[in-house]
Amino acid sequence: MSPNNGLRRRAAAALAGTAVLGLALTGCSGGSADSSADASTLIAYTGQAGDYQINFNPFSPTKIGGLGTIFEPLFFHNKAQVSDPLPLLGTEQAWNEDGTELSVTLREDVQWSDEEAFTADDVVFTFDLIKANPSINNAGWDGEITAVDDTHVVFAFDAPAFVKGPDLLSIPIVPEHLWKDVNPVEDVMEEPVGTGAYTLDEFKPQAFTLKANPDYWGGEPEVTLIRFLSLSGNQAGADAIAAGTIDWQTGPIPDILNTNENFPNYDAYTQAQNQMVLASCSSADLGCEGPQTDPAVRQALYYAMDRTQINSLAFMDTASDESPTFALTPSQDEFISADIAEKTVPMEPDPEKAGQILEEAGWTKGDDGFYAKDGETLSVTVEIVTGWTDYITAVDTIASQAATAGIEVKAAQSSWNEWTEKKGSGSFELIIDSLYQGPTADPYYLYNYFFDSSSGAEVGGSAGLNYSRYDNPVVDDAVNALANLPLDDAAARQPYFDTIQAEIVRDMPYIPILTGGTTSVWNTAKFSGWPSDDDLYAFPAVWSALDAAEIFKHLEPQG
Structure with missing residues (x-):
């Protein structure tokens, strides 16, 4: 294969960078399942509305798959519970005493799926690629990496960087011999070559299939085929569970708490990690337009919500x-500042407080019951993906509640691809989404991902995870200071957490809703080995790509 085989180029604005931890293996609209397929074939549905558009570039926000399954990182970090990192392409890691060097031993006798040898040069190349392209550098990689020999690399930093280890070691490694002429921001990968347990078997807009890699260094997985279907939305996913035509989805079905009683071949498992928000395009200085650029509007929406009802x-x-x-x-x-008056969100609405906040900021309530300023009614639009029925219901409910507080909230539905484009380019006022956790149970990672200005951009440019375009030097300085401290030095770290939290609670670029109970529904009659309370070896969500990749390898067909 020549270096440019299997890829095509798009406008950079459409392919802004995203976190290497990756959130979305998603796809939908049309297509049908066939659970009569071979007993070792797993059929998954992940919730995207709209046909798949082929892209297996692991650094692109529009990737449809391949992260973890095809492109592996050095280690897997289980964010579902505190545990040691699982060796993948790396086998050992060690910091020097002052946190300025991280030495990693690589696995021997690993080959890419095109049968080329994997070496330390591929790791060095990948990290140099990340560093050279800021929009995909969400891990904040700013050091130097050196190949000692084919199986050893050293990461070097100018200052202590203990907290960066889990993120850096979760970056997917790509083959230098095929990627040396690839633009990782703009290029669409159609024929991915990786070291993972799976390779691409077939792609169609309605479904794509991964097949087990017989030469995988960890042994060929027992799930021989994984078929990712496109459907029309959450209702279609629920219908497919009822019909027994899919094996795993992470999303709502009716009466989800009684899944096994209603569908004896299935069970449901819930874990709360993803924090749901109304994310604002927050910075007028960076080109955001609309009333949501006023922090008072964001605060008012925060108090207008009846979260019990939502x-x-x-x-x-x-x-x-x-x-x-x-x-x-x-x-x-333990990380929440003692200075924060409300440690958790109010569950009941306070429209009077919302109104007081708006009036102090110069908004005036009109005869129509809605606030206005400078002749403009306070009206904001929330972007939602078509078919995400839970989020659609949430926004409809918030709109009704906000109206009581004098704020007009409208909903705009679009395909996942359009929604992602709006988010990355800043072409939105509010967008419903969720903020996810880092590789260990520590808030530093979320602050670094979503609040650090280095992963933002002017409207029209390609933002990383800080798609709210929040730009606060006080927060940036505190995040950078935390990066230099060991994770176990609580006394030194807490003042920086206090600083960050005071700023973001006041500014609220991401308006908190609730922590989503992430629920997977899976076929326990067809496969065993799913995560459980007794063995929570990965975060159980089909769209959490690195976690899903580990789950696929754990499963055993029961047919």
């Missing part, structure tokens, strides 16, 4: 509380 109507009471600091409750409560 949880009941949209999430079947599977969501849980959330901290406005975005320290995950209850596992990260």
Whole structure:
């Protein structure tokens, strides 16, 4: 294969960078399942509305798959529970005493799926590629990497960088011999070559299939085929569970708490990690337009919500509380600043407080019941993906609640591809989404991903994870300071957490809703080995790509 085989080029604005931890293996609209397929074939549905558009570039926000399954990182970090990193392409890691060097031993006798040898040069190439392209450098890689020999690399930093280790070691490694002429921001990968347990078998707009790699260094997995279907949305996914035509989806179905009673071949498992938000295009200085650029509007929306009602109507009471600091409750409560008056979001609405905040900011309530300023009614639009029925219901509910507080909220639905484009380019006012956790149970990672200005961009440019375009030097300085401190030095770190939390609770570029109860429904009659309370070896979500890749390798067909 020549270096440019299997890829095509798009406008950079359409392919802004995203976190290497990756959130989305998603796809939908049309297509049908066939659970009568071979007993070792797993049929998955991940929730995207719209046909698949082929792209296996692991650094692109429009990738449809391949992260973890095809392109592996050095280690797998289990964000579902505290545990040691799982060796993948790396086998050992060690920091020097002052945190300025990280030495990694690589696995021997690994080959790419085109039968070329994997070496330390591929690792060095990948990290140089990341560093040269800021829009995909969400891990903040700013050091130097050296290949000592074919199986050893050393990461060097100018300052202590203990906290960067988990993120850096989760970056997918790509083959230098095929990627040396690839633009990782703009290029679409159609024929991916990786070291993972799976390779691409077939692509169609309605479905794509991965097949087990017989030469995988860890042994060929027992799930021989993984077929990712496109459907029309959450209702179609629920219907497919009822019909027994898919094996795994992460999303709502009716009466989800009684899944096994209703569908004996299936069971459901819930874990709360993803913090749901109304994300704003927050910075007028960076080109954001609309009333949501006023922090008072964001604060007013925060207090206008009846979260008990939202949880009941949209999430079947599977969501849980959330901290406005975005320290995950209850596992990260110890990091919440003592100076924060409200440790968790109010569950009941306070329209009077919302109105007071708006009036103090110069908004005036009109005869129509809505606030206005300078002749413009306070009206904001929330972008949602078509088919995401839980989020659609959530926004409809919020709109009704916000109207009581004098704020007009409208919903705009679009395909996942269009929604992603709007998010990356800043072409939105509000967008419903969720902020996810880092590789270990520590709020530093979420702050670094979503609040650091280095991964933002002017509207029209390609933002990384800071798609809210939040730009606060005080937060940037505190995040950078935390990067230099060991994770276990609580006394030194807490003042920086206090600083960050005071700023983001006041500014609220991401308006907290609730922590989503991420629920997977899976076929326990067809496959065993799913995560459980007794063995929570990965975060159980089909769209959490690195976690899903580990789950696929753990499963055993029962047919």
